[in-house]
Amino acid sequence: xxxxxSFIWTAFLQLLSVIPTTLYITIVSVLVGFLIGTCxxxxxxxxxxxxxxxxxxxxxxxxxxxxxxxxLLIYFGLPMIIDGLAVHYGWSFRAASxxxxxxxxxxxxxxxxxxxxxxxRSGLLAVDKGQLEAAHAVGMTTPxxxxxxxxxxxxxxxxxxxxxSVIGMLHGSTLAFTVSVVDINAKxxxxxxxxxxxxxxYLAAALIFWGLTVLIExxxxxxxxxxxxxxxxxxx
Amino acid sequence: xxxxxDFSYVWSFLPKLLSTLSTTLLIVVSSLLAGIIVGFxxxxxxxxxxxxxxxxxxxxxxxxxxxxxxxxxxxxxYGLPEILKLVQVDVTRAPVLVFVILxxxxxxxxxxxxxxRASVTAVDKGQVEAAYAxxxxxxxxxxxxxxxxxxxxxxPVFSNLVIALLKDTSLAFTLGVMEMTGKAQTxxxxxxxFIETYIALALIYLVISFSIEKLLGMAEHRLLRHxxxxxxxxxxxxxxxxxxxxxxxxxxxxxxGGVGL
Numbered sequence: 001x002x003x004x005x006s007f008i009w010t011a012f013l014q015l016l017s018v019i020p021t022t023l024y025i026t027i028v029s030v031l032v033g034f035l036i037g038t039c040x041x042x043x044x045x046x047x048x049x050x051x052x053x054x055x056x057x058x059x060x061x062x063x064x065x066x067x068x069x070x071x072l073l074i075y076f077g078l079p080m081i082i083d084g085l086a087v088h089y090g091w092s093f094r095a096a097s098x099x100x101x102x103x104x105x106x107x108x109x110x111x112x113x114x115x116x117x118x119x120x121r122s123g124l125l126a127v128d129k130g131q132l133e134a135a136h137a138v139g140m141t142t143p144x145x146x147x148x149x150x151x152x153x154x155x156x157x158x159x160x161x162x163x164x165s166v167i168g169m170l171h172g173s174t175l176a177f178t179v180s181v182v183d184i185n186a187k188x189x190x191x192x193x194x195x196x197x198x199x200x201x202y203l204a205a206a207l208i209f210w211g212l213t214v215l216i217e218x219x220x221x222x223x224x225x226x227x228x229x230x231x232x233x234x235x236x
Numbered sequence: 237x238x239x240x241x242d243f244s245y246v247w248s249f250l251p252k253l254l255s256t257l258s259t260t261l262l263i264v265v266s267s268l269l270a271g272i273i274v275g276f277x278x279x280x281x282x283x284x285x286x287x288x289x290x291x292x293x294x295x296x297x298x299x300x301x302x303x304x305x306x307x308x309x310x311x312x313x314y315g316l317p318e319i320l321k322l323v324q325v326d327v328t329r330a331p332v333l334v335f336v337i338l339x340x341x342x343x344x345x346x347x348x349x350x351x352x353r354a355s356v357t358a359v360d361k362g363q364v365e366a367a368y369a370x371x372x373x374x375x376x377x378x379x380x381x382x383x384x385x386x387x388x389x390x391x392p393v394f395s396n397l398v399i400a401l402l403k404d405t406s407l408a409f410t411l412g413v414m415e416m417t418g419k420a421q422t423x424x425x426x427x428x429x430f431i432e433t434y435i436a437l438a439l440i441y442l443v444i445s446f447s448i449e450k451l452l453g454m455a456e457h458r459l460l461r462h463x464x465x466x467x468x469x470x471x472x473x474x475x476x477x478x479x480x481x482x483x484x485x486x487x488x489x490x491x492x493g494g495v496g497l
Contacts, residue, residue: 003318064442066403068417069434076430080241171304175407185306198314206303206311213302
């Protein structure tokens with residue numbers, strides 16, 4: 001094996017075609033995860049009776065185990081549950097008709113939900129209690145106060161964490177290869193083994209991920225600047 | 237898929253998986269040590285603003301934080317022998333574990349250096365000034381004043397990093413290392429009881445990360461003795477701040493998800 005710099009470019013071009021798959025997985029898991037995370041965070045902040053221990057257990061379990069085990073558990077466990085239910089209730093739907101990428105979406109959303117809930121929670125907790133009290137004092141209801149006063153500030157406070165989570169999910173999406181989804185990592189593996197040029201192919205993949213990560217960071221910095229406008233010190 | 241679900245298998249798989257726990261912990265501990273050393277070396281140029289070295293360490297951190305650990309594993313496993321071949325060093329016979337530990341060490345090193353930098357800069361500047369005013373030298377001020385406080389700030393981030401590292405080691409199976417996840421996959425393939433093996437696997441990881449978190453939580457408590465110990469008042473409802481400001485700062489800067497990603 002000899003190092004072949006020109007192959008890095010060849011591999012790079014071939015990898016470009018699968019960037020959308022990686023991005024789909026990332027975006028779907030982040031968006032669904034954000035929804036789950038917000039629900040879980042609100043349950044935990046308001047200590048909703050029955051749901052509170054469930055939410056806490058969910059977050060602990062997900063954050064205490066590797067993302068890979070979530071994916072494998074969903075991949076092997078979900079078909080069993082669905083098929084069991086389908087036989088029991090006589091549905092025509094079978095787990096085999098779920099596309100492979102569906103498992104990645106489901107499991108990564110569940111993973112992202114737990115991490116997002118911590119992001120949302122720390123963001124909400126970072127807002128001074130006085131803000132909520134002031135909102136109540138001028139006659140807003142709690143939902144109004146949350147929507148108009150707390151959430152914008154919480155979003156600004158949690159933006160760095162949010163971008164870290166997005167990057168985390170982007171990097172986590174490389175695990176999708178274990179359920180035979182062809183994302184950047186899997187494609188790099190294919191390109192590498194068909195051409196017997198492993199180093200070059202993975203270097204190209206690394207460069208793509210590096211670029212994507214830097215892009216996300218830059219975008220987050222821009223949004224943060226915009227969203228923190230209200231927070232400038234000094235005279236108006 | 238596979239055999240019908242039978243929960244009793246979870247118990248019988250636990251000891252089998254635990255037999256490979258030592259490999260997992262070996263990877264965690266050795267790459268943690270490597271990571272701390274690398275982290276210090278990388279953090280120093282940024283703390284002291286050494287011209288060229290600073291840029292280099294920024295690139296290093298950006299690369300290791302900007303690419304997935306899985307890609308890094310493959311990159312080092314396949315790339316390092318080729319690069320070393322150029323300087324006439326043959327490492328093709330080195331055990332896989334060496335590459336794995338090296339990669340995880342360098343990966344953690346990048347996060348460690350960020351942690352070190354963040355916690356040193358988080359110590360109030362007035363503290364150093366006060367130390368100087370009291371007549372301490374720069375070295376004394378660092379070891380007596382800055383370091384103890386920086387340590388306390390770093391602990392929550394450190395605990396997140398250790399847990400993140402523990403969970404990342406589950407990827408070492410891709411290079412054929414027989415650690416817990418690799419063992420779980422072979423067990424699943426042999427017995428066709430996939431779900432039970434993965435439940436057992438998840439349980440083990442959960443217990444380990446939980447104990448790491450608790451242990452380091454105790455360490456943090458001890459290191460923060462100097463802070464005010466009136467426990468914050470718990471408000472019954474709504475948005476509140478009931479944790480130390482430092483803990484929030486630490487979480488904000490960790491960059492690698494809580495009980496990590």
